[in-house]
Amino acid sequence: MMGLSDQAILEQLQALDRMHHLHPFTDPQAVKKAAPFVIEQAKGAYITGQEIRLLDAMAGLGCVNIGYGREEMADVAVEAIRTLSYYHSFSAVSNPYAAALAGKIASLAPAGLNKVFFANSGSEANETLIKLAYLYWRRKGQPSKRILISRDYSYHGSTLATTRLNGNAPMIEDFGLAGGDDVLQATSPFWYRCGGDLEPEEFGLAAARDVEKKILEAGAENVAAVIAEPIQGTMGAIVPPDSYWPELSRICTEHDVLLIADEVVTGFGRTGHWFAQETFGFEADMMALAKGLSSGYAPISAAVISDEIADVIEDKGGVLHHGFTTSGHPLASALALKNIEIIETEGHVEKVHADIGPYFSKKLKTLEDHPLVGEVRVSGLIAGVELAKDKRSREQYPLEASVCNHVGQMALVRGLIVRPAGNVVVLCPPFIITHAEVDFLVGVMRDALDETQRALE
Ligand code: PLP
Numbered sequence: 001m002m003g004l005s006d007q008a009i010l011e012q013l014q015a016l017d018r019m020h021h022l023h024p025f026t027d028p029q030a031v032k033k034a035a036p037f038v039i040e041q042a043k044g045a046y047i048t049g050q051e052i053r054l055l056d057a058m059a060g061l062g063c064v065n066i067g068y069g070r071e072e073m074a075d076v077a078v079e080a081i082r083t084l085s086y087y088h089s090f091s092a093v094s095n096p097y098a099a100a101l102a103g104k105i106a107s108l109a110p111a112g113l114n115k116v117f118f119a120n121s122g123s124e125a126n127e128t129l130i131k132l133a134y135l136y137w138r139r140k141g142q143p144s145k146r147i148l149i150s151r152d153y154s155y156h157g158s159t160l161a162t163t164r165l166n167g168n169a170p171m172i173e174d175f176g177l178a179g180g181d182d183v184l185q186a187t188s189p190f191w192y193r194c195g196g197d198l199e200p201e202e203f204g205l206a207a208a209r210d211v212e213k214k215i216l217e218a219g220a221e222n223v224a225a226v227i228a229e230p231i232q233g234t235m236g237a238i239v240p241p242d243s244y245w246p247e248l249s250r251i252c253t254e255h256d257v258l259l260i261a262d263e264v265v266t267g268f269g270r271t272g273h274w275f276a277q278e279t280f281g282f283e284a285d286m287m288a289l290a291k292g293l294s295s296g297y298a299p300i301s302a303a304v305i306s307d308e309i310a311d312v313i314e315d316k317g318g319v320l321h322h323g324f325t326t327s328g329h330p331l332a333s334a335l336a337l338k339n340i341e342i343i344e345t346e347g348h349v350e351k352v353h354a355d356i357g358p359y360f361s362k363k364l365k366t367l368e369d370h371p372l373v374g375e376v377r378v379s380g381l382i383a384g385v386e387l388a389k390d391k392r393s394r395e396q397y398p399l400e401a402s403v404c405n406h407v408g409q410m411a412l413v414r415g416l417i418v419r420p421a422g423n424v425v426v427l428c429p430p431f432i433i434t435h436a437e438v439d440f441l442v443g444v445m446r447d448a449l450d451e452t453q454r455a456l457e
Contacts, residue, residue: 010050013038024158042068045430045437047417056417057441062233062265062382062428063291066342073297073338080334089118089328098328101337105289105302108340110277113287115310117303118328122264122290123157125301126227129260129286130161131322133225136258136309139316145224146182149214149257153188155234156227156262165227167235184218186211188232189240192375192386192394204241208248215255225258225286230276233265236424237384239377240280249282258309261287264301265382268292269343269431272353272380279379285309295339300332348431352380359435363442364427370449372403381433385425385445396423406455410448416441 014035023031039049044067047056059065066073080097087095102116117132119125130148137145150156154167163172164183172178187194187210195203215223230245232238252259261284266276270292273279277287286309290301305313313320326332343349351357361378367385368376374388387404389395397403399422408420419426429441 010038011035044068045433052415054412054415054417055437055440057427057429057433058417058419059428059430060296061291062270063296065268065270065292065348065431066295066339066346067430067432070342072342073295073335076334076338077297077331080331084330086326086330088325090323095328095330095333097330097333097337101328101333104337104340105293105304108274109287109304110275110283112283112306112308113304114307115305117305117322118333119301119303119324120299120326120329120332121157121301122262122288123159123162124324125264125288125290125303126156126162126165126260126262127159128303128322129227129288129305130225132303132305132309132313133258133260133286135317135320136312137224139312142221144222145257147184147218147223148182149184149186149211149218149223149226151186151188151211151228151232152194153190153232153235153238154185154227154229154262155232156229167232181218184214186214186226188238189244190232190236190238191241192377193396200241201243204243205247207240208244208251211248212251212255215251215257220255220257223255223257225260226252227260227262229262229264230266230280231271231379231382233382233426233428234421236386236421237377237382237426237428239379239384242280245280245282249284252285258285260284263287264290265292265428268340269349269352270380270382270428272349272357274349276379293339294332294336297335297339298329298332299326300329300336343431352431356431356433356435356438357381360429360433360438363438364445366442367445367449370446370453372407372449372453381429381431383427384421385427387423387425399423403452403456406452407445407448410451411444414444414447416444416448418445 017036018031037049039047041048047054084095089098105116106114117128119128150165152167156162156165164177187207189204189207191200191203211226261277263275267289271279285306287304294300357380364383365376367373372387374391375386377384389397404420404423407425408418411418
């Protein structure tokens, strides 16, 4: 504790932050206008700052799956730092934690995904997979396969290459990165917004076939990979119709295009299976893992590739010219290993599947009767409460009206953190959330919606 109860220290820190800290995904003007909220402590499902305690229904940014401040994790961190504070993994050097973690990930991953490259963030994992896809096709003698296909409403990261894959125009245009014919965007399987008159399952097939259309337009011989989140988390917890993933997977196989599953949010149990590929019934050639890998206790991510891709990369070439100083960092790897052990021993994946996940879904879906709510989408412990101006026509509120932000604000003042994303309130609570806390969450959400409705009248 830094002793923020001392008002003078708090104000000093806020002043330093406002002067020197450039915040991610933040309007710098907002930081200039208002003092940042300084979080001091977190335990279990709650964060505390400036004497306010909040139930964090976002698990940080959808990552703190085992909950905050666990003693076992602290013990492991201390031991790892005492034993091996750092060594790199370049040039065939390893450490016990990274080696064990690679083996553990391979043992949990869907069949055939057995080779793991370590990075530090979800963006880096995706960036690594893009480079490995290029390398694979080059070493296989098909260097023309360079085009990447992503979808509207995607989020794959903030590095140069991953930014271009995002389905959000300002994220790309602000940096002059729009254009180019090496990234194509297909329709998102977002039935509520894009499905029109089609039934969800019909629309799921149509959305998958839009990816096929893009492959055919570009020529399959020029397409390296399709990259997709099993559930599009950041842009609104978009759960696709059941028909979508098997069809998309079939299309990629038929046209010899790699399928990259961005499981940065969905990996490690969020949807009630270890990986969302199991939830939706498909097998990817590559997958990106981050957030839930260490429950946010350390920056670590993994780019996992199939045996077929690994064989080509390993057998048909020389050095892999790619890596990070902290790839396979001992401390981060030790924390990830312990995090996975906790998920296993406490049975969290099973609980998300059969206990807390269904309870969360049943309770949250009661909000569908609210006049402001168009749809509640849930898979495991990730959910989107989609607001609608007109439930029948599925018309949206204009974003300038800030209706969703108002709901988020009303939830916050009642002690609950949610994430407004456009017209969707996203929820991604930690796996340790209790039934009573779910009841509180849903109660607060209803009050926040009521309050917002009153403000609109
Ligand atoms: N991919 C997905 C699906 C994500 O949700 C995110 C982050 O929210 C990323 C990639 C990027 O991860 P990071 O912020 O760790 O770079």
